Amino acid sequence: MFTLNLTPSFTDTDALGHINNTCLPVWFERARNDLFRLFTPDLDPKKWRLILASMKVDFLGELFYGQDIEIKTYLERIGNSSFVVVQEAWQNEKIGSRGEATLVHYNFADKKSMPIEGELRKALTAHLITTEN
Amino acid sequence: MFTLNLTPSFTDTDALGHINNTCLPVWFERARNDLFRLFTPDLDPKKWRLILASMKVDFLGELFYGQDIEIKTYLERIGNSSFVVVQEAWQNEKIGSRGEATLVHYNFADKKSMPIEGELRKALTAHLITTEN
Amino acid sequence: MFTLNLTPSFTDTDALGHINNTCLPVWFERARNDLFRLFTPDLDPKKWRLILASMKVDFLGELFYGQDIEIKTYLERIGNSSFVVVQEAWQNEKIGSRGEATLVHYNFADKKSMPIEGELRKALTAHLITTEN
């Protein structure tokens, strides 16, 4: 599991007084930086090997400006060439949001998905948390 | 069904050369403005009556800077106090993204969900498109 | 002069109830699209020929969600290889913000500024509004 602490900006709030929903996909993307490094260690966009197939965010409670937020990032499922990342946004010991992102290991030159194998698979598996019995 | 034409900004692109995934939730929110007016005709945030419970975006193809994007917005399901909005982002006659947002009719003073009834239900139903047989 | 009408998003507001200051640079960039087309007619980022050297925004009044905003864009000064764009954000017949952006005609391959000449200079000059006597 990866954890990232981030500080909300005033602009992240909206007229309802709390954090706007559109910030969560941005924060979750930022919190995937550590995960991205498993694919592209120096994060050079020219060597990018991932595409986002889908994302889902459940808004479970309000998040506020003025206090840090902890994003927990882990994997829930690793398929042949894709995997599901779960992300949780916590503030004051309460979960505010839970996200799921499906990413595909991808070769941009060939426009083809690539299998997740060997060391890469091992590295991803280390962040796998299964919630099933 | 509501339709909105929007023009991407250069900042909406990312280093992969296309529109970044985090723009879609922002665009879909903007395209819900017409829907929001059914609840709050003058869009005054002090009279707001909706919360977003969850959203999902499927990335089906690339979207690019330099050409307008059409967002189609319609309802897929209307429950007692919540409803599901489907949104599609089209560019050059191809769908690039499909989103689903679950919104709840909500009373911020009482912190309670409210039933969708009468004229409001009728107005929402006019935008309902069921895909089932 | 170019004009662009844009519709604020709910996320553009902040907890003070009005449009957050950080939206203006985004809106002004979007309103420069027509200007960008004078340099790169199809807006293909691979053929980009401009860099932003500096920007300034004066916040003259509040802007609000719920009503369209008109952005007026014109040039104030054209130098040898750079020029100054002035942009005004109007809502309800009141100016809310005034921006200035200094852009440089630039060759990314050579990493050198390029003179503004010929047809390009003529096209830019058509949008020049001098406020001096």
Place this chain on the structure above:
Amino acid sequence: MFTLNLTPSFTDTDALGHINNTCLPVWFERARNDLFRLFTPDLDPKKWRLILASMKVDFLGELFYGQDIEIKTYLERIGNSSFVVVQEAWQNEKIGSRGEATLVHYNFADKKSMPIEGELRKALTAHLITTEN
């Protein structure tokens, strides 16, 4: 002087491969959080006492995704009710951007600017760096 380390997000890049200009006002606002606390210690937006009168950003060099950025924040001038904040964005020991923001000590209930006095003036003065001889 306040310093903030921040990690760029992939979405902060644009199709030119570097950080888009519109990120800087957002980052500079975030880096003013410590300064905001001198006016509103718990950062509660309901007790807000500042408005942004203008901002200026000079783009001095490229900033990139993949490495942290350090924002240095200090004051350059303190007037009767307003002050000028200077902010620098550094990456790899090179300055990429320099911003200036003019903020006004403001009473939102009375819609009036307020003098900067006593302890508040002292606290601000501690972050004043004058570059004059």
